[in-house]
Amino acid sequence: MSAALTFWRSFAVNRGAVLGLAVMLGLVVLAVLADIAAPYSPIEQFRDSLLTPPVWQEGGTWHYPLGTDDVGRDILSRLIFGARLSLMIGLTVVTLALCLGTALGLTAAFAGGIVDVVIMRTMDVVLVFPSLLLAIVVVAILGPGLFNAMMAVAIVFLPGYTRLVRASALSELARDYVTATRSAGAGTLRLMFNTVLPNCAAPLIVQASLGFSGAILDAAALGFLGLGAQPPTPEWGTMLAGALQYYQRAWWVLTFPGLAILITVLAFNLLGDGLRDALDPKLKR
Amino acid sequence: MALLEIRNLVVEFGRFRAVDGVDLTVEAGEILCVVGESGSGKSVSMLAVMGLIGWPGKVSADVMRFDGIDLLGLSPRARRKLVGRDIAMVFQEPTTSLNPCYPVGWQIAESLRAHNAVPRAQVRDRVIELLDQVGIPAPASRLGAFPHQLSGGMNQRVMIAMAISCNPRLLIADEPTTALDVTIQKQILDLLVDLQSKRGMALALITHDMGVVAETAHRVQVMYAGQMVEEQPTEALFTKPHHPYTAALLAALPERAMGASRLPTIPGMVPGIDDRPVGCLFNPRCGRVQEICRTSAPPLIGEAAKFRCYFPLGESA
């Protein structure tokens, strides 16, 4: 327990990180309680109030605090349900990339030789492509849709995790405590997951929390290009795409989803930076 | 007048006192050894002399004079000029103390240029001469060698060449041989002592190795938990230590325990930040401890042999 306390102390020093954590917690609460928190359904269309401006602008009404879009859906409700989607996207993508990357990275580090070469060169090939381009290619193969977009982004993220796990596993493998465990007769699986992996956790946690924002951003970009979530799903990137033509007439249709993406990504980046600072000088006293 | 004179040096990192009221004098042309275990403050006190303690460390002293110049009163610029020219330092890890991106010849030349020690045209000749002085074979062909191409011993010779490039009057060597093998250690120590006597410079050698102390020093300071606990000429210290810590340290050497199957040990550990004892810092581990040791800190007493103890060994009284 005191370890957790020391961790919190070194984390709490960083104001930005605490802010990021607060925003993230807020988003989680909103996402979980979306059904109660949102005033309307995200796909319900109010045909009599198309493109209503937000409440503080002339013509705005408290019925739709952030206004409505071109088919009369309440933007606030769509953003709240969108948070649910974005968090789910981040979680799925990061979990997928993390698990697969950890398995591949550990295998490469422990097996060495030809296995190592094959895994790492494959990852290099994936890295060669610009991330969004690769995601588009993957979606083009799998077909558009939210799930396929998540798969695509996970594949784009895979090399980062694989390389990170391999590098930290290799440096841990060279240390004497691994040798000691091995000379006690430990098998490879035990060495991998019980001995080495926990000691690689710190950089992984940081990478994962930073990866969260990247995943949300990339999924939004795919959505914006029409390759991710399909309308009327209230995904932030898809919302942006649908509103593009109204940017001169109704700024709010475009601005609020953009702000939501910005704030979320910023929060996760701050959180990740804070985690890195708190975890990186390993177990300082 | 002493070459280097320091009174009541204190170095603090937050609430941790790394150096706690140390007096230090180095006479011109002598070899002073500062000996102590890890955490005794021996390196930190020398870094303070060099002005190399950065934030969050705080340095204060009643007196800090080098050759009559008050170091504390100097501007940072004037002090940098003095340090590196008149006071030079050699560190423990030769391979990490050198910049891996530049050839060694260039690095020595840089220190010559920084202090305008010789005219530009003669820099190359001077570097070769320095490498030759520190015993590097075929010096002209080593100018372009990178640190990773040289052995640890050779790198340490390069570090020494850099340190003596501007003819310093005081050379501080911080565990210069700890990372090296014994045969290389012997060569480096011989080189340092040789340079010291030929050039008449003072040498302050920081070490934890009592054998090194016995074979090189003229005078010895023993440090414990940030304080100097004993100071004596070398011969006297090894034959007649006064402070119980010094005596226990010497007794714990395997070399001194010939025949005995178990070594005499010092119980306990060096006090850390949270368990600094009241009174004498050594009292929880001392075999001669009395009531007064637990309540009041003993002052530094004595003339030729200085020590910080109420009940010193080897006193007839």
Add this chain to the structure above:
Amino acid sequence: MTVVMEARDIRRHYAVGGGLFRPKGVVKSVDGVSFTLRVGQTLAVVGESGCGKSTLARVATMLEPPTSGALLIEGAPATPAAGRQVQMVFQNPYGSLNPRKTVGSILMEPLAINRRGDGPAREAAARAMMAKVGLRPEQFARYPHMFSGGQRQRIAIARALMLGPKVVVADEPVSALDVSIQAQVLNLLMDLQDEFQLAYLFISHDLGVVRHIARDVMVMYLGRPVEFGPKEQVFAWPRHPYTRMLLAATPSVDPRHRKQSITVRGELPSPLNPPAGCAFASRCPHADNRCRNERPEPRDFGGVKVACHYAETIG
């Protein structure tokens, strides 16, 4: 006395380099080492870095197979299962303990891996071992970073003993410790040796420590033993010029021990390109043409094996 470990002409070679434009080289890290280790005895291997002593330790603990030669444990060829009879204590107590595990789980892990006993039995065994190495019971649930170097080395020693080994290979176990702590750990090692009748393969560069703890001493130079025999004889009457140089180079607090007559010069030759004859010839004050061309084989001098052409005349 029973022999617990026997090494017969152990060699361990590594292929190195082999880049695009460079031919592959072979480093003979250990090149022909034989010894026998008996119950309750200590064999010290001394030499400078690069002499192959740490590779020998890895071969002796079966972490690496020898390129040729045989390692026998209690008379039988070494197998991974027999490897539990040989455990290791490392030099750096900061790297040898898993920072994410408590002392208790570090000590119980070897038992868990080998499925010995159940949970409570393992905990009892770990606690008993902690008491034996001088750790307090309340330290059971603490993490390694809460301990000093000396205490960590006690934990490492306790872990090595959990499987009840016959042989402990100690690779520079005290060289990272301060003098006063070093004495405590050396005493502990000797106490444990008496109690469990352990045989130590004690790797060190510190002749003072070796002289204190060892029964036999093997001096290695560039992968080969140059002098090997009982401690008393090796220290009192060193026959190989390298042994003499090592002794002369070791700083001593006792003025009588200083032998200034021997000059210490030169550095270890590159292991990639070892000399044809005696490896020490380039640094040896007695070397002649024969030394440079013909490798000396170890010869017996009253129980001490010396690999030098001129062992009779030197010393």
